[in-house]
Amino acid sequence: MLKHYLAASTLAIAMATALPAAATEIAIGYLRAEQPAPPVLSNLRPDPADLGIAGAQAGLADTRTTGQFLGHDYTLDVVSVPPGGDVLGAARAALGSSRLLLLDAPADTVLAIADLPEAQGALLFNVAAPDPVLRDAECRANVLHTVASTAMRTDALIQVLLAKRWTDIVAVAGAHEADSAFMDALDRSAGKFGLKIGKRKIWAFDADMRRAASTEVPLFTQDLGDYDVLLVADELDDFGEYILYNTWRPRPVAGSVGMTPQTWSPALEQWGAVQLQERFRDTSGRDMQPEDYAAWAALRSIGEAVTRTGFAAPDALRAYILSDEFELDGFKGRPLSYRGWNGQLRQPIPVVHPRALVALAPVEGFLHQVNELDTLGLDAPEVDCTAFGD
Template structure:
């Protein structure tokens, strides 16, 4: 399906009084600029899970982009900038590259909501070589390393950013021994591997492991099966669960042989955004999103909102909708964006990843926001999360890196 919408004008301007004054001062020199953005999505088939208590919103990500559109329009009315967003949603298995190729000039600023293979297929299109694409969904580390693309930036977090954030909190609490339960399948294997890498990085020891089998029905047997699964764990502080599809983790909590916090895919979780984030003006963003979407904002909504706001900020500062001018600006030392997380966000020039604080939350409150105090970095504390420059195998961004950041 294809949906097209334009943003309503809203009273008030986000940001500081100084920014308002700057916008008003620049209004006399405003130029008409049309900014066309496409949200291109390949829908995900519904996962077969034990519980359907937490359905995935059909408009996940899209509503975040629409809120970003409205926020950009608020600023744009003072600058003579007109923003438009087209949403193109393909069924599972749809040909994202073919659809992107049909976009033509309208496809030069694109938000991509799709898996790894489709992300690369779209980014590699000859017609999009000079486009600017924002990945708002795929967390695969390979997209930030060997398979990075110069025209592909990431407002979706790298998986290792989230697992690093979780391990920082564990270390700060001196919960340094974890027992790992790993689900079946490649996604759970990737998540477990990210946990292991982050645990090694921050000195957390995984003392025992167990494999969860899909053969059992934990809805009926959790009180019997989970104690048996966890009975053999060595002395540990937390139970770390690798359950990428949110399938079985909920049945682990309060059923372990030894009473311990359950973390990772349930209990204590590292998320780029959650409804419990309220500080730094986040409550305002939460309420505006709720009014727009009729539901809470999730991580993919946040990634799409940030991508739209990055475009809006760049257009405001450069006075241009040219993708290469926007890219050059957002990869420059001058760019930063307030994103209601306590520190401004910016992009890593070695792989195009948005650097951002990561909230670590439980069901009802924020427990900590990584990087925590004490986790320093030579360049930016946010770079203590995820793939750092010396570790990166991405070479596509070397030209931007030489310009300095």
């Protein structure tokens, strides 16, 4: 009771001292730290140049629809820093113009920006870095996370495997850092739900597989033995496509390819998702991707908080967003909210193949004492985050 009273008091004080947003401009920044693309075996699906940015612009359009009736004028200033550029300098400049900033950057850059003196008192949204550590020991009070963490995605996948009774699991992992992190998350999720990943192999090829996959991959996977499902950790889209339909045993493939857990997918068609997809295609000319959805959700979170409170100051918005009163319609069948212990956006995770939804996690039967969405990712007892005071 005391914790809820203090939270309510904090919200009331913040709202009382914030400047009213009516008839004012709510300036929002979007800062992208461009990353050099690593060499991969396949380049069939290059990232669009406006990845993430298009999602923020779609969120801006949706937010302006409501804001125009309330006298709220939202603007979005996008800054993209090339590899090797002065990201921190760009962040200081962006924070000088807006105290609300979306960060499309790797985890170390997010932390460096959050720790800037200029960022104290600002409200930052991590829309790209899935690293669980940002929601754990390295959390920051001024950073909220709309991109699903790697742990949320792997928890969703393991729930689906259990529901299908695919419990005899083997794995193939790439050698990149992101692949190792995804494999570690798969191991953690399997243990969390009482499973264990059995035999595993590291992807050992660095040659063009387009002609050799049908002969090399069966031999590579032969000694994995029999199993229910093969998990692939290939977060860079390097080799996973060559695993599909080429394994020694005809078994389902999941993880980074095949049946995949995503923050968002074009395969979502219920709960008004089709309308969101269509609006996005009309403005961007392509499908909404997970990075776009995370940026859209950040923009919409700001808009929803401004609409409900009537204030635009970061402290007032943060207090409301982290309160029990906040809900966001994320077109995923359940209202979305933020975890008070680490700032992560609670959200269902679609587990999909490229053309259809397989399941929406949390899967029926996975229960939680407070919110079933907290079966996905780091629950309060699991985190070592003290910045949020919960």
